[in-house]
Amino acid sequence: MEDRYPSRTGEGTRWIERKDPVVYGRPEDGPLSAEELREYEAKGFLLLRDVFSPEEVRAFREELRRLFEERAHDPSPEVVREPESDVVRSIFRVHRTSEVFRRLADDPRLRDVARQILGSDVYIHQSRINYKKGFHGQEFFWHSDFETWHVEDGMPRMRALSVSVALEDNFPFNGPLLLMPGSHRVFVACPGRTPERHYERSLRRQEYGVPDEESLARLAERYGIEAAVGPAGSVLFFDSNVMHGSNGNITPYPRSNVFFVYNSVENRLVAPFSGQEPRPAYLAER
Amino acid sequence: MEDRYPSRTGEGTRWIERKDPVVYGRPEDGPLSAEELREYEAKGFLLLRDVFSPEEVRAFREELRRLFEERAHDPSPEVVREPESDVVRSIFRVHRTSEVFRRLADDPRLRDVARQILGSDVYIHQSRINYKKGFHGQEFFWHSDFETWHVEDGMPRMRALSVSVALEDNFPFNGPLLLMPGSHRVFVACPGRTPERHYERSLRRQEYGVPDEESLARLAERYGIEAAVGPAGSVLFFDSNVMHGSNGNITPYPRSNVFFVYNSVENRLVAPFSGQEPRPAYLAER
Numbered sequence: 001m002e003d004r005y006p007s008r009t010g011e012g013t014r015w016i017e018r019k020d021p022v023v024y025g026r027p028e029d030g031p032l033s034a035e036e037l038r039e040y041e042a043k044g045f046l047l048l049r050d051v052f053s054p055e056e057v058r059a060f061r062e063e064l065r066r067l068f069e070e071r072a073h074d075p076s077p078e079v080v081r082e083p084e085s086d087v088v089r090s091i092f093r094v095h096r097t098s099e100v101f102r103r104l105a106d107d108p109r110l111r112d113v114a115r116q117i118l119g120s121d122v123y124i125h126q127s128r129i130n131y132k133k134g135f136h137g138q139e140f141f142w143h144s145d146f147e148t149w150h151v152e153d154g155m156p157r158m159r160a161l162s163v164s165v166a167l168e169d170n171f172p173f174n175g176p177l178l179l180m181p182g183s184h185r186v187f188v189a190c191p192g193r194t195p196e197r198h199y200e201r202s203l204r205r206q207e208y209g210v211p212d213e214e215s216l217a218r219l220a221e222r223y224g225i226e227a228a229v230g231p232a233g234s235v236l237f238f239d240s241n242v243m244h245g246s247n248g249n250i251t252p253y254p255r256s257n258v259f260f261v262y263n264s265v266e267n268r269l270v271a272p273f274s275g276q277e278p279r280p281a282y283l284a285e286r
Numbered sequence: 287m288e289d290r291y292p293s294r295t296g297e298g299t300r301w302i303e304r305k306d307p308v309v310y311g312r313p314e315d316g317p318l319s320a321e322e323l324r325e326y327e328a329k330g331f332l333l334l335r336d337v338f339s340p341e342e343v344r345a346f347r348e349e350l351r352r353l354f355e356e357r358a359h360d361p362s363p364e365v366v367r368e369p370e371s372d373v374v375r376s377i378f379r380v381h382r383t384s385e386v387f388r389r390l391a392d393d394p395r396l397r398d399v400a401r402q403i404l405g406s407d408v409y410i411h412q413s414r415i416n417y418k419k420g421f422h423g424q425e426f427f428w429h430s431d432f433e434t435w436h437v438e439d440g441m442p443r444m445r446a447l448s449v450s451v452a453l454e455d456n457f458p459f460n461g462p463l464l465l466m467p468g469s470h471r472v473f474v475a476c477p478g479r480t481p482e483r484h485y486e487r488s489l490r491r492q493e494y495g496v497p498d499e500e501s502l503a504r505l506a507e508r509y510g511i512e513a514a515v516g517p518a519g520s521v522l523f524f525d526s527n528v529m530h531g532s533n534g535n536i537t538p539y540p541r542s543n544v545f546f547v548y549n550s551v552e553n554r555l556v557a558p559f560s561g562q563e564p565r566p567a568y569l570a571e572r
Contacts, residue, residue, distance in 0.1 A: 134499075135502070139536050141536055171511070172459070173464055173513050175533065216421070217538040220538045221538075225457070245536050249533060250425050250428060250532070251464070251511055252502055
């Protein structure tokens with residue numbers, strides 16, 4: 001299959017214009033209004049407040065805590081730990097291993113929005129729960145998810161989106177997600193080549209698929225930076241190719257969220273464009 | 287001399303109520319209005335916008351760059367580098383080594399405010415210029431300056447303040463100073479004892495004089511957290527004992543500032559309360 005977005009091909013950084021739509025559906029298809037769809041299309045993300053009630057959020061948080069405890073010593077690669085300690089930071093594939101989060105992935109408040117934006121039926125490409133602790137929360141450097149999904153998973157086109165359900169209040173100062181609104185229009189092809197089994201390390205610390213600082217400075221100048229700030233129960237929908245990252249967190253306020261990636265059934269994975277073995281199913285369901 | 291704020295005495299964490307005033311002067315003494323003084327007294331800090339013009343800021347920034355280049359390889363302890371590289375992060379004692387910053391320390395827009403708040407004549411206890419780079423800017427963990435100045439420098443009372451002149455825009459997301467408004471009312475005595483010549487390492491990474499996480503969580507719950515956000519040319523005045531810190535910075539936007547500590551001439555340093563040798567003059571002028 002033609003590689004519309006070549007990256008990590010051994011050449012340097014290159015900017016490629018987006019070749020795919022952002023919004024595939026119409027206002028009459030689903031929950032989002034015409035104005036909300038326009039905002040998503042223009043910025044590459046949309047933050048909705050009060051999507052889940054405090055009671056629902058409490059139940060999700062309890063389930064997250066339960067899973068983190070239950071799997072504290074689980075050697076499965078689905079359980080990812082902090083780079084400098086053994087504290088669990090994320091658990092993948094929770095839509096398969098937790099009944100609570102399986103139901104949440106199917107909740108129309110999430111799935112129908114994904115369907116509407118992607119203009120087709122959808123499936124879960126990846127799911128995880130994240131706990132970013134207070135006091136010493138780690139930063140996450142800038143990246144486009146699509147770059148990785150394309151190169152390492154063989155996702156052919158930009159027809160996927162991420163959903164982050166906030167289980168705690170996101171303040172400006174506790175390491176909220178930072179996004180560059182509009183950056184989803186540009187694909188930044190990254191330098192280097194992907195090492196074999198890169199994912200085993202990249203979940204702890206990203207080394208490949210990272211744009212160079214000059215590109216990031218230019219993107220920030222062109223598009224600016226916005227923080228996804230909102231109370232627990234808010235939901236952020238964001239395009240697969242929007243540039244995002246987050247600062248560390250010295251405040252006592254932890255951040256936890258549930259994270260689903262919906263992919264269009266018209267955009268099923270092919271062989272990874274890196275030419276390597278595909279990543280395991282807990283990172284990219286096939 | 288009686289130690290009104292014992293800390294690092296080998297005992298655990300302890301909260302001591304502030305025994306000193308916050309504002310010593312009166313509205314009629316100087317530049318700040320009664321309302322501004324009340325805000326400073328209540329919160330322990332005051333942010334004034336547009337204190338310096340864009341032209342003045344540009345001149346300060348040029349002087350900062352000049353000094354950072356000139357002293358890039360200067361082995362003097364006044365020049366402090368990033369923990370994980372040799373890039374210069376701060377230069378101390380610039381009110382003695384740079385004519386531009388000597389004049390700035392004397393500028394009535396800073397010095398007269400310090401005089402008014404501290405209710406007496408003042409002198410520079412410490413000065414420095416800081417450059418917090420973009421992309422990989424380091425965090426600075428929570429601390430009270432007074433704790434260090436008291437234990438390591440022998441500053442007897444809380445009658446000093448810091449002034450930070452912003453040379454770049456401080457956004458919520460590029461690692462602005464975070465403060466807990468009202469926390470200057472509580473002195474958190476820290477655990478441990480001060481190792482000899484602690485300052486040689488503490489400027490790179492603080493290990494002693496750091497409050498425990500439980501105290502910080504309680505302080506944040508009681509007082510909240512505020513970010514000192516404002517355009518270049520803003521000036522932040524903050525009390526010697528207000529709890530503050532800053533997150534790292536993955537954005538392309540660097541932050542640089544000029545930093546002066548004014549101490550009241552009625553609050554001259556005595557022997558350090560740690561019982562050790564005083565720190566050198568570039569950290570604490572005597």
